[in-house]
Amino acid sequence: MPSHTGDSSLPAAIREEAAQLHSLLHHHNKQYYVEDAPEIPDSEYDRLFYRLKAIESDYPQLMTPQSPTQRVGAQPISAFKQVVHLKPMLSLDNAFSDSDMQAFDKRVRERLKSDDSVEYSCEPKFDGIAASVIYKNGKLDVAATRGDGLVGENITHNMRTIGSVPLELTCDNAPVLLEVRGEVYMPKAGFERINRQAIEKGDKPFVNPRNAASGGLRQLDPKITAKRPLVFCAYSLGVVEYASEQTPLLTHSDTLNYLEELGFVVSKERSVAINIDACHIYYEQLAQKRAALPYEIDGIVFKVNRFDLQDTLGFVSRAPRWAIAQKFPAQEELTTVNHVEFQVGRTGSITPVAKLAPVFVGGVTVSNATLHNRDEVNRLGICIGDTVIIRRAGDVIPQIVSVVVGKRPSTSQVITFPASCPECGSDVVEVEGEATLRCSGGLVCPAQRKEAIKHFCSRKALNVDGLGDKVISQLVDKNHISNPAQLFDLNKEMLSSLDRLADKSAANIISALEQAKTTTLPKFIYALGIREVGVATANNLAHHFYTLHAISDASLDALEEVSDVGPIVAKYVYEFFNQADNILVVEQLIKAGITWPAIAKPAEGSQSLANQTYVITGSFEGISRDEIKAILEQQGAKVAGSVSKKTQFLIAGEKAGSKLTKAQDLGIEILHQADLTALLNRLKA
Ligand code: IVH
Numbered sequence: 001m002p003s004h005t006g007d008s009s010l011p012a013a014i015r016e017e018a019a020q021l022h023s024l025l026h027h028h029n030k031q032y033y034v035e036d037a038p039e040i041p042d043s044e045y046d047r048l049f050y051r052l053k054a055i056e057s058d059y060p061q062l063m064t065p066q067s068p069t070q071r072v073g074a075q076p077i078s079a080f081k082q083v084v085h086l087k088p089m090l091s092l093d094n095a096f097s098d099s100d101m102q103a104f105d106k107r108v109r110e111r112l113k114s115d116d117s118v119e120y121s122c123e124p125k126f127d128g129i130a131a132s133v134i135y136k137n138g139k140l141d142v143a144a145t146r147g148d149g150l151v152g153e154n155i156t157h158n159m160r161t162i163g164s165v166p167l168e169l170t171c172d173n174a175p176v177l178l179e180v181r182g183e184v185y186m187p188k189a190g191f192e193r194i195n196r197q198a199i200e201k202g203d204k205p206f207v208n209p210r211n212a213a214s215g216g217l218r219q220l221d222p223k224i225t226a227k228r229p230l231v232f233c234a235y236s237l238g239v240v241e242y243a244s245e246q247t248p249l250l251t252h253s254d255t256l257n258y259l260e261e262l263g264f265v266v267s268k269e270r271s272v273a274i275n276i277d278a279c280h281i282y283y284e285q286l287a288q289k290r291a292a293l294p295y296e297i298d299g300i301v302f303k304v305n306r307f308d309l310q311d312t313l314g315f316v317s318r319a320p321r322w323a324i325a326q327k328f329p330a331q332e333e334l335t336t337v338n339h340v341e342f343q344v345g346r347t348g349s350i351t352p353v354a355k356l357a358p359v360f361v362g363g364v365t366v367s368n369a370t371l372h373n374r375d376e377v378n379r380l381g382i383c384i385g386d387t388v389i390i391r392r393a394g395d396v397i398p399q400i401v402s403v404v405v406g407k408r409p410s411t412s413q414v415i416t417f418p419a420s421c422p423e424c425g426s427d428v429v430e431v432e433g434e435a436t437l438r439c440s441g442g443l444v445c446p447a448q449r450k451e452a453i454k455h456f457c458s459r460k461a462l463n464v465d466g467l468g469d470k471v472i473s474q475l476v477d478k479n480h481i482s483n484p485a486q487l488f489d490l491n492k493e494m495l496s497s498l499d500r501l502a503d504k505s506a507a508n509i510i511s512a513l514e515q516a517k518t519t520t521l522p523k524f525i526y527a528l529g530i531r532e533v534g535v536a537t538a539n540n541l542a543h544h545f546y547t548l549h550a551i552s553d554a555s556l557d558a559l560e561e562v563s564d565v566g567p568i569v570a571k572y573v574y575e576f577f578n579q580a581d582n583i584l585v586v587e588q589l590i591k592a593g594i595t596w597p598a599i600a601k602p603a604e605g606s607q608s609l610a611n612q613t614y615v616i617t618g619s620f621e622g623i624s625r626d627e628i629k630a631i632l633e634q635q636g637a638k639v640a641g642s643v644s645k646k647t648q649f650l651i652a653g654e655k656a657g658s659k660l661t662k663a664q665d666l667g668i669e670i671l672h673q674a675d676l677t678a679l680l681n682r683l684k685a
Helices: 012-033 042-058 098-111 188-200 209-217 224-225 252-261 278-292 307-313 376-380 445-455 467-479 484-489 493-495 503-516 521-527 535-545 548-554 554-561 568-575 580-591 625-634 657-663 673-684
Strands: 081-083 120-126 130-136 140-144 151-153 177-185 231-241 269-274 295-303 325-326 330-343 347-359 366-371 387-392 400-402 428-430 437-439 614-615 638-640 651-652 669-671
Touching: 012 042, 012 295, 081 325, 098 295, 120 252, 120 278, 130 209, 130 231, 151 428, 151 548, 177 209, 177 625, 188 209, 188 400, 209 224, 209 428, 224 387, 231 252, 252 400, 252 437, 269 278, 278 295, 295 307, 307 614, 347 387, 366 387, 376 484, 376 521, 445 467, 445 484, 484 580, 493 503, 521 535, 521 548, 535 548, 554 568, 568 580, 614 657, 651 657, 669 673
Parallel strands: 614 638, 614 651, 651 669
Antiparallel strands: 081 151, 120 269, 120 295, 130 140, 130 177, 177 231, 295 325, 330 347, 330 387, 347 366, 347 437, 387 400, 428 437
């Protein structure tokens, strides 16, 4: 009987066997999920897995979080926490043609002041979800989504379940800190398998592999993620720190090789092109191979291979100047418009939607396409019965590009907009200066009610888990609720009486509603669904006025003082809070127990940057000048447009010109990108 008191009692042979099992299981995971080429039958995999489990049960000290047996062990989490990226996660500029690519190469060489050809690293552009994984002392520590590029969501519990994410790095000299970036995708075969299973069970299939991957990563319960066949393919390094000095990596292609040595999956299709013409050849070859690849790609990414050249080139706003994604041409197909339906949105907007003969385009079956508004219908000159060209590129929603007028049948019909709302019969009104028609029914209209409630429950609003569209529709249709506040009067019995809603789901909804009661002021304001008030505006309103009361009491002028709020948005906010029905709903929501932590209102002059004057010039990695300005102003700073003796700090990014020279002449303190990052982190802390 082994003792469990520590490493000393652990026989060396057992330790070695466990280590071998770790690496064998990691290898076979990769073969199965990534290469789609299992080398051993499932039964053999199970044998290895259960042998390791048995060893760990005898010697629990071996059961580290890095063990392959622990991938699905974590408990569900209650909410995603935020992760501030160590370095911003940038995005890529797109090229759509060879001439765009030639122009990119020309820009690169001009900036490098070089007549020589530039070497590019080439790799597929995976159609998945960007993620970052951080290792501390060789062990997986944190994983996050890209989010807005600066702050993402903590998805460590889910990334651990992905077989191709090493839990531990396979090298002797692991960095003390390593940040790896890459894409999580679902291979085509896995996607087809889970969709087959979903259909067999009577569940709704996923639209495409990208959605399935994204949904898989955004699960609170890692056991659900573990059932999705996901792959993490590394495509770059973020921050790396070693305990001792190392020979630096000089190129992107060497970095990919290094990542592979560390145990990451790296694209097998990667290559190095000696110049832009070789990039073209690579593009053509991969485009040919695209359909046969085991995963979806939507283009090719080309990156200047040498890091010293990348550094010289820098970046503009959110995209590096040294990389570009050449997208495959949008995929287009022909189909016919069977009829046009008018959908009523949250704010009463009436949107014509073309119902199409289903057509497979860009990897999905499309049967609806929005026609947006009357202007668009007129622009296209579209009729019911027409043959149309439909386009879908990447993850962009399908679009009707044009009508094939020559194929118009004699039975075609002109599209007429309804005079009354198709949902509630109220008059349809035309607002001057708007192309959109609106239902005048307000919350009398069931469609508007449903949309308002859906919005209230959505992820960025109160995030009521489990309360899907179908349940909301039934609740409204059966007159159980007519506004978001009444959600909190629902009980389990009422929910269980709805079609296809089991007792357990009803209980989950009740507890999700209970949890949703604790929120933040910005989320609450966003959840109210005020026209044109998105997440950013709701946030600005909350941090400008600090309390709901102050927002609802604000005058039009006061509202216009809020960052990014112009006269139109100010009017919508003002009208919302001066309408009796809305005031009542807000009161009922508060009475139902919705609360949020107070936003600390700094005493006059106590904001951390009060009385400081900044000027911002140039461009910055991962953040725009306007965003920096908004953050500084929130902290009481004054941000001026030009440098003067009164300026205390100049924040100077890439391409800073005369302002920088003037500030230097005046001896003003200059903050560069690194100082800015430190300042922003300090303000966030
Ligand atoms: S590199 C600074 N490489 O494309 C460069 N991105 O539009 C940052 N993507 O959000 C990205 N495959 O998720 C890079 N081989 C690849 C990629 C790739 C897919 C995604 C990535 C990013 C988006 C940028």
